[in-house]
Amino acid sequence: MxxxxxxxxxxxxxxxxxxxxxxxxxxxxxxxxxxxxxxxxxxxxxxxxxxxxxxxxxxxxxxxxxxxxxxxxxxxxxxxxxxxxxxxxxxxxxxxxxxxxxxxxxxxxxxxxxxxxxxxxxxxxxxxxxxxxxxxxxxxxxxxxxxxxxxxxxxxxxxxxxxxxxxxxxxxxxxxxxxxxxxxxxxxxxxxxxxxxxxxxxxxxxxxxxxxxxxxxxxxxxxxSASAPLPDWWETLPANKPIIFVTLGSSGESRLLPMILETLSQLPLTVIAVTAKKTLLAKTYANVFVAEFLPADLAVKKADMVICNGGSPMVYQCLAEDKAVLCIPSNLDQYLMTSVLENAGRGKMIRAGKANPRNIREAVNQMLANKAEVGDTGARxxxxxxxxxxxxxxx
Incomplete structure (x- = not known):
């Protein structure tokens, strides 16, 4: 039966x-x-x-x-x-x-x-x-x-x-x-x-x-990953420079996003970013491409490095693809995940309350210059x- x-x-x-x-x-x-x-x-x-x-x-x-x-x-x-x-x-x-x-x-x-x-x-x-x-x-x-x-x-x-x-x-x-x-x-x-x-x-x-x-x-x-359509610019992103994916998610310090994007726009990078409908951006930049949402798995795959709020879903998405990850946490959950990440030698943190153009620029340059593949993707x-x-x- x-x-x-x-x-x-x-x-x-x-x-x-x-x-x-x-x-x-x-x-x-x-x-x-x-x-x-x-x-x-x-x-x-x-x-x-x-x-x-x-x-x-x-x-x-x-x-x-x-x-x-x-x-x-x-x-x-x-x-x-x-x-x-x-x-x-x-x-x-x-x-x-x-x-x-x-x-x-x-x-x-x-x-x-x-x-x-x-x-x-x-x-x-x-x-x-x-x-x-x-x-x-x-x-x-x-x-x-x-x-x-x-x-x-x-x-x-x-x-x-x-x-x-x-x-x-x-x-x-x-x-x-x-x-x-x-x-x-x-x-x-x-x-x-x-x-x-x-x-x-x-x-x-x-x-x-x-x-x-x-x-x-x-x-x-x-x-x-979110069920979000890919924007028109997706297939024409410049591939001759490192790509940085910036997402502060639904619980990150969204007020920091304009400053982060302006800082990255001054570097030899291509930047893709999501606003999560939480931030209105007053400025645009030639090397910064913005969407309200993107499928996280595809964005992480395309990027050389990710800047996020330190929440565990995005951090693990990055580690699964062996991508460098810079966390800007604000709440305790994000700080706990980020501290675990740093202790494992798999990422870096800038406190949301301390984030500024100088330390973001320094962290990005350092992480891109020193990126080494860990090779622990897959089953882990x-x-x-x-x-x-x-x-x-x-x-």
Whole structure:
């Protein structure tokens, strides 16, 4: 007797494109293996994802502007009320569709709602958020760094970080208690990564880790590219100079883009850049070619070097193609990825708060002059989808 395919619902917290993109990439991989897939996500990025191979159902997420403002101020991202509302929304979907398995990307409420309906739940995250990560924590761009300077702010951050991580866990634990569940350890990292299965979207040797429990699993980078048309200038780009791809993404410091492009326009380079609909450029330059969006995989392949915000999806896209990458991070997620990248000797960082024409010009010239192929593309940056199907099939 033939059994019906397992049904997996993905919940994407679409505060940034990356969380949605990873869900779509994994969902596509499972569809090819004949699993039944549904995506629950806000529609704000639908114009970029194109036609999907599976149904999408509406799911409310806080606005990207609200999320970015909380990040910029170093404040907890969600209140207990928002998380409780999320749980209620999750529950309606889970009770209606009754999936066999849940996969979420930064939908923190699923750690509560999945337990209430007793459905196995896996979260997609990065290993540098793990409580088992053996790393330091660079201070992101916060009011404190502007007030005290980076060096002093970092010392203060090191002292108060455990308290900050505790404060950022309070809303979630309050929501747990409301639904009659035990609170987690008072640590933001526990809240960000708690699930029946914690899936790290990184190469296994990229982030130094302490010994892991068996339900914490490295699946490799989850790569994805926007469904964006290629601009008219794509096929006629000059090929006699190094090509730099500049993308600050949906969560980078978009205010820096005009300065970066003006700086690069003065160098013997060809520059391709995306605005992500976040920046209006008042000036144009003969060697700078701009689009609202580009397919990341094709842009990275064409480039000799990439300048990005340090987010893990773009960083891993660059490493998979063995391209030099200069990161200009602003939030903690980007700083964590960038610090891991620098420690691995695979890229360089300029803090968003310190970025200026001089240090950008120096970094670009140095990285282009010293670029050496590492040759670790391929399997190291491949998705181990079999590790996920093994979990699903065990249900």
């Amino acid at each position: 033939q059994t019906s395919p397992k049904h997996i619902i993905f919940f994407a917290e679409a505060v940034t494109l990356a969380h949605l993109a990873r869900c779509i990439s994994l969902a596509n991989a499972l569809v090819k293996l004949n699993y039944r897939v549904t995506l629950a996500a806000d529609s704000r990025f639908n114009s970029l994802v194109g036609d999907l191979q599976f149904p999408q159902i509406a799911l409310h997420s806080v606005s990207s502007a609200y999320f970015s403002a909380k990040l910029a101020q170093g404040l907890p991202l969600y209140s207990a009320k928002i998380l409780c509302d999320y749980v209620e929304a999750d529950m309606k979907i889970l009770e209606q569709f009754k999936p066999d398995f849940i996969i979420g990307d930064f939908r923190l409420s699923l750690a509560i709602s999945s337990r209430l309906v007793n459905i196995p739940y896996a979260t997609i995250t990065n290993a540098y958020w793990s409580p088992y990560a053996d790393i330091g924590y660079p201070i992101p761009e916060l009011p404190l760094t502007k007030l005290c300077g980076v060096a002093l702010a970092q010392k203060l951050f090191n002292l108060v970080r455990p308290l900050i991580f505790k404060i950022h866990s309070l809303a979630f634990n309050s929501a747990c208690k409301k639904f009659g569940l035990s609170a987690l350890k008072s640590d933001m990292r526990e809240v960000y990564t708690h699930a029946d299965y914690t899936l790290y979207a990184d190469p296994q040797d990229m982030v130094p880790m302490k010994p892991l429990p068996g339900n914490h699993i490295f699946i490799g980078p989850v790569l994805w 940056y491949s998705l181990a989808i079999d590790k996920i199907t093994k979990l699903i099939n065990a249900v």
